[in-house]
Amino acid sequence: MNSKVNPNIRLEDLARALKLSIATVSRAISDSPRVKPETKKRVKAMAEKMGYRPNQIAKSLSSGKTNVIGVIIPRYDEPFFIEVCRGIDHIARKYNYRIVISSSRNSYKFEKENTFAFEKGVVDGVIMSFTHHTKTFTHVDEMISRGLPVVLFDNVSSKIKGAAHVIIDDYESAFQATDLLIKENNKSIGYISGTVMKTVFNKRFDGFKEAHIRNNQVYDEKHILNCKSIHQEHEYREVYNFLNKLEHMPNAFFCSTDNYAMLTIKALIKLGYKVPRDVKVMGFGNLHYSSMFTPELSSVSQPSFYMGEVSAEILISKIEKDYYFEDGKDEVILPTKIVQRETTR
Amino acid sequence: MNSKVNPNIRLEDLARALKLSIATVSRAISDSPRVKPETKKRVKAMAEKMGYRPNQIAKSLSSGKTNVIGVIIPRYDEPFFIEVCRGIDHIARKYNYRIVISSSRNSYKFEKENTFAFEKGVVDGVIMSFTHHTKTFTHVDEMISRGLPVVLFDNVSSKIKGAAHVIIDDYESAFQATDLLIKENNKSIGYISGTVMKTVFNKRFDGFKEAHIRNNQVYDEKHILNCKSIHQEHEYREVYNFLNKLEHMPNAFFCSTDNYAMLTIKALIKLGYKVPRDVKVMGFGNLHYSSMFTPELSSVSQPSFYMGEVSAEILISKIEKDYYFEDGKDEVILPTKIVQRETTR
DNA sequence: AAAATTGCCTAAAACGTTTTCGAAAAATTC
DNA sequence: GAATTTTTCGAAAACGTTTTAGGCAATTTT
Structure with a gap:
């Protein structure tokens, strides 16, 4: 036809x-x-x-190269991932690649489907971040064993050999942020986060705990919330109810995400507290709208755009130079930075 | 090789x-x-x-179909476009298509590059929205004349024949929003928007004006701002300075974008005004974080996800059934809805 | 002047499918 | 049991490139 x-x-x-x-x-x-x-x-x-234009499909079939990078993210509607994609795209264009972005829609099943779609010689390599439901990694191993270069970022797993990892030090960053809150004389600090399924959240919580230990300060288990909801609205209710039932309000909250920070602030205001006068709040991620928020959000700045750039650079070097990081060196840890704005002043 | x-x-x-x-x-x-x-x-x-897996490239070469939809948006970092892409993706998957998203990075040159990349038999059809710099449309005409189905959404041009248009009625929506502000007894209303290059902004301004005319109310030219800046920070300064220099503060502002609404509110608060007590603010777009904002943003709700879905449905029917809307009927206008939240109460 | 080398080009195979055309086999009808 | 139809399968062309292997002429070396 x-x-x-x-x-x-x-x-x-x-x-x-x-x-x-x-x-x-x-x-x-x-x-x-x-x-x-x-x-x-x-x-x-x-x-x-x-007006000749080469037929890319024929070219690909013949040469075995597509000049396409497959990107799999857990979801489209999280600005962090979009920023990473922008970074990937930026480098990809530089080397004459295009990117195809697929969302796993927070489901392991779709994630697996996406990797299968990418196996078929449609892409030259894959950059991906796992959903927090992903606990087995055979789908990734299969890509790798088929010779497809893979780079993992953000939510990764150390179980996977043969793929590069680009991450931030969640533990250390959370430690620094909490340490700062403690040093600024906040005697009791709460922690608000999402599902415990997500390893980055656990690492952040570990950093939160460690900062307390090292400063000889204790935190109250009652001040810890791990939201179970998924949708914004429900999450907000959960945060609101949690805060509403607190007998004693902490001086500050460390939130594992800017999103949770915003929800927390919104709930605090609704409950009649002033931020930062009564309660301080620190977020994580430093999304571009963190600074548009009123009051402006303090946050751990994660280099999302740069994270995409680095991932793409590594992937392309894997594709083109057949260059593989030797074992143990296949992990890049990107620096974070605490940005203090109004909510912790 | x-x-x-x-x-x-x-x-x-x-x-x-x-x-x-x-x-x-x-x-x-x-x-x-x-x-x-x-x-x-x-x-x-x-x-x-x-473990057989068909080679998609070979399949495409042989069958002349790629089952890929190319999407060109002006920028990645505007939630509206991401929402549209999600809608497109949703429908695309239903019909066994994948999507490739390209950003024009707000540049006519890159937009043109993107259309060229898509011409090469790599995609079965294209869904796109123009940058506001796009004034000539030969690149689109060329795609169409090569037989590539095209669907335009949001920022479109009536100059293009042979492509379907999926839009909202910017004029009518702005009219309704302004009309509502007037009916709720706001005696003087300001308008804050972006570059006059963007036709959707002009239509929204026309609606703003018409509502005044029909209600026998006048607006003050001094209360109109069309930002020239591009970056968030600069835009904020521009809005702040504008508001700061106003001799008389209007009762309300209609902003052509949720983004501008947020900047406006932020500046108003900085200047010591209470929203909505002193000044009311209405946005446009109803992005998902409009409701997370404090105070919650009133906004003209634009069905962005649905807009993507509709665009994809039309495109795929063009691709598969060789079904073309007859002239004049190739325009779909999606309904908007005014969502009143806190900032206009 | 013969031999070797270089520069420029071509024929044809290969990439992995789909699809056309047709043939063989099986089932049905007379 | 022959003729017809239906079912099932196969050979080969086609999609538009890249690349291998080689050929011919012109140039250089012996």
Whole structure:
């Protein structure tokens, strides 16, 4: 069912028009040294004149390369992931790659589907971050064993060998943030986060605990919330109810996400507290709207755009130079930075 | 340079193992009625056993279909576009398509590049929204004339024939929003927006004006701001300075975007005004974080997700059924809804 | 002047499918 | 049991490239 309807011109048409062979035309187009400059000129002029555009599909089939990078993120509607994608895209373009973004819609099943879709020689490599439901990794192992370069970022797993990891030090960052809150004389600090299924959240909580231990301060279990809801509205109710039932309100909250920080602030205000006067709040992620929020949000700044850039650089070097990090060195840890704005002042 | 390294198995391997022809195996895999059920079973069992996965590239080359939809948006970091993409993706999956999202990074040059990349038989159709710098449309005309189905959404142009348009009635929506503000007894209303280059902004301003005319109310030219900046920070300064210099503060502002609404509120609060007590604010877009904002933002709700869904439905029907809207009927106008939350109470 | 080298080009195979055309086998009809 | 129809399968062309292997002419080396 090859629709002869669109009159796309092919190498063969150029060859005929120029009285050359297809091979020569192909080589001329791709600037091979094996064709004489004058001929190249002729070919290129004719290609321009006839409006020739190479058929990428045929190219891919023949060369085995697609110049496409597959990206799998847990969801589209989290600005962090979009920022990472922007970073990936930025580097991809630089090296003449395009990216295909797939969302797992927070489901292990869809994530697996996405990896299968990417296996089929449609992409040259894959950059991905796991959903927090992902506990087995055979789908990734399969990609790797088929020779597809893979780079993992953000929510990764150390169980996977043969893929590079690009992460931040969640533990250390959370430690620093909490340490700062403690040093600024907040005697009791709460922690608000999401599902305990997500390993990054656990690491952040570990950092939170460690900061308390090292400063000889104790936190109250009653001040810890791990939301179970998924939707914004429900999460807000959960946070609100939690805060509402507290007998004693902490001086500050460390939230594992800017989103939770915003919900927390909103609930605090509803409950009649002033932020930061009565309660201070520290977020995590430093999304671009953190600074638009009123009051402006203090946050652990995660280099999301840069994280995408680094992931893409590594992936492309894997693809092109067949260059693999040796074992143990395949982990890149990106620095974070605490940005103090109004909510902790 | 076909790397024999990955042992992907092909139809030929299946055929050999089953002592059948490639043709039969191909047909069995794709459930053609021309092969006996029993043979199908055998083929499918063997395919499963040997881990066969069809090569999509070869499939595309042969069939002339890629099952990929190209999406071009002005920028990644605007939640509205991401929402639209989610909608597109939702429908695309339903019909077994994948989407490739490209950002024009707010540049006409990149937009054109993106359309060229999509022309090359890599996609079956294109869904796009223009940057506000886009004034000529030959790149789109070229796609259409090559037989590539195109659907335009949001920021479109009526100059383009042969592409469907999916839009909201910016004029009417802005009219309704302003009308409501007037009816609720706001005697003077300001308007805060972005560059006048963007036609949707102009239409929204027209609606704003019309509501005044019909209600016999006048607005003050001094209360109109069209920001020229691009970056958040600068825009905020611009809004702040504008408000700061106002001799007389209006009772309410209609903002052409939720983003502007947030900046406006932030500036108002900084200047010591209470929202909504002193000044009311109405946004446009109803992004998912409008409700997380404190105070919660009133906004014209734009069905962004749905807009994506509709665009995808139209595109796919164009692709599959060769079904084209007849002239004049190729425009779908989606309804908006005013969501009153705290900032106008 | 013969031999070797270089520069420029071509024919044809290969990539892995789909699909057309047709043939053989099986089932049905007379 | 022959003729017809239906079912089932196979050979080969096609999709548009890249690349291998090689050929011919011009140039350089012996």
